[in-house]
Amino acid sequence: MIYDDYDMEEISLKAQEIFYIGGMGITNSLFLTLLVSLVLMTTAVISYKRVKLSPGFFQSGVEMGFEWLLDLMSGMLGGVKKAEQYFPLVATIFIFIMISNLSGILPGVGSFVIENGGNEVSLLRAPAADLNFTVAFALISVIFTNIIGMMAVGALPHISKFINFSNPIKFFIGILELVSEFAKILSLSFRLFGNVFAGEVLLTIVAFLAPYVIPLPFMGLEIFVGMIQAFVFAMLTLVSIALHTALHGEEH
Amino acid sequence: MEGNVFEQLGLNWKLFLSQAVNFFILLIVLRFFVYKPLLAIIKKRNERIQEGLQKAETADLRLKEVDEIAKNHLKKADQESIEIIKNTQQKAKELAESLQNKAEAYHKELLDQAKLEYQKQQEQAQQLVFLQALELVKKTIVKTVQLDPKHIDDAMVKKAITYIKDEI
Numbered sequence: 001m002i003y004d005d006y007d008m009e010e011i012s013l014k015a016q017e018i019f020y021i022g023g024m025g026i027t028n029s030l031f032l033t034l035l036v037s038l039v040l041m042t043t044a045v046i047s048y049k050r051v052k053l054s055p056g057f058f059q060s061g062v063e064m065g066f067e068w069l070l071d072l073m074s075g076m077l078g079g080v081k082k083a084e085q086y087f088p089l090v091a092t093i094f095i096f097i098m099i100s101n102l103s104g105i106l107p108g109v110g111s112f113v114i115e116n117g118g119n120e121v122s123l124l125r126a127p128a129a130d131l132n133f134t135v136a137f138a139l140i141s142v143i144f145t146n147i148i149g150m151m152a153v154g155a156l157p158h159i160s161k162f163i164n165f166s167n168p169i170k171f172f173i174g175i176l177e178l179v180s181e182f183a184k185i186l187s188l189s190f191r192l193f194g195n196v197f198a199g200e201v202l203l204t205i206v207a208f209l210a211p212y213v214i215p216l217p218f219m220g221l222e223i224f225v226g227m228i229q230a231f232v233f234a235m236l237t238l239v240s241i242a243l244h245t246a247l248h249g250e251e252h
Numbered sequence: 253m254e255g256n257v258f259e260q261l262g263l264n265w266k267l268f269l270s271q272a273v274n275f276f277i278l279l280i281v282l283r284f285f286v287y288k289p290l291l292a293i294i295k296k297r298n299e300r301i302q303e304g305l306q307k308a309e310t311a312d313l314r315l316k317e318v319d320e321i322a323k324n325h326l327k328k329a330d331q332e333s334i335e336i337i338k339n340t341q342q343k344a345k346e347l348a349e350s351l352q353n354k355a356e357a358y359h360k361e362l363l364d365q366a367k368l369e370y371q372k373q374q375e376q377a378q379q380l381v382f383l384q385a386l387e388l389v390k391k392t393i394v395k396t397v398q399l400d401p402k403h404i405d406d407a408m409v410k411k412a413i414t415y416i417k418d419e420i
Binding site for chain 2: 013014025027033034037040041044045047051052053055059063066067070084087088089091092096130131132133135136137139140
């Protein structure tokens with residue numbers, strides 16, 4: 001069923017369930033996340049066999065992006081080897097969040113509705129407009145950066161950044177560091193969620209008020225915001241990696 | 253609002269876990285199918301570019317060396333050619349001198365021969381003139397004195413001849 005009347009779509013803070021698999025409700029946000037993943041994985045598998053030393057147009061573009069990110073990471077981490085080591089995590093976060101955010105602006109997202117339990121719900125919803133997605137990414141970012149830190153400087157030196165009884169000042173700083181790690185989860189997840197959800201709300205309201213032409217600049221803005229937010233998330237993860245992998249004394 | 257905050261925000265551990273699992277699967281797939289081959293290709297290409305640049309640099313150096321060698325060879329060839337020209341000129345001069353000397357010697361020899369021949373011919377001519385004069389005198393005396401030549405006094409003839417000879 002296509003949403004075709006002029007009533008404004010109900011804005012829901014949480015993602016709505018659209019169907020169930022084994023008793024687990026699949027939300028419209030998770031459904032689009034899975035679709036985006038599927039597209040990315042299919043593209044990856046198809047392009048795997050087509051990778052050449054003399055690249056074509058698509059490969060050149062991807063390589064240019066990769067080299068740009070790799071250069072950026074090398075500058076922040078202080079070496080190409082280190083950058084190559086952490087590249088997959090940062091690049092995947094960036095690409096996945098960016099494509100997910102851009103997928104939220106695609107035609108059909110939000111406008112295709114289905115009936116579920118007597119309610120009309122959107123079939124697709126921007127992945128980052130669901131806190132499960134953003135919290136999952138924030139947690140992955142924070143947990144991974146801490147694991148990376150432990151692997152780089154050793155478990156005990158890394159933990160001593162948070163729990164240090166050598167003197168009261170270090171103990172207090174450790175507590176602050178610990179709090180900042182939890183704050184990071186909240187700030188990462190709510191920043192992304194807030195931006196994308198606000199964008200969705202804005203687009204819904206603008207589309208309701210003036211369905212033609214007027215929403216276009218807002219869509220451009222949302223494309224920009226989606227890309228910037230993906231970049232911010234990836235960069236914050238990268239900064240966190242740089243801080244956690246730096247030896248004591250190198251940090252400041 | 254009803255329920256707790258998590259429920260109101262739609263937080264659900266199953267959904268959360270699904271998102272995390274989905275991310276890890278994507279990370280593994282992209283790592284294997286995209287990052288690994290592409291980074292390897294970029295690395296390989298950079299190595300090739302570096303290698304190419306190094307080769308170009310070596311070739312440039314080698315070209316300079318070859319240029320230097322060629323210049324030296326040209327310089328040497330120039331010097332050698334100047335030396336050869338000098339030697340040739342010297343040899344030509346010597347040859348010309350030798351030829352001139354030979355010619356002069358030959359000329360002298362010819363002149364000497366000519367002189368000798370001239371003297372010989374002069375002597376022969378004198379002899380001939382003498383004999384002709386003798387005959388002429390004989391005839392003159394015969395005609396003058398109308399005497400029989402058989403009776404001409406040889407002494408008188410000789411005296412006449414000697415006189416003529418001296419006169420000549």
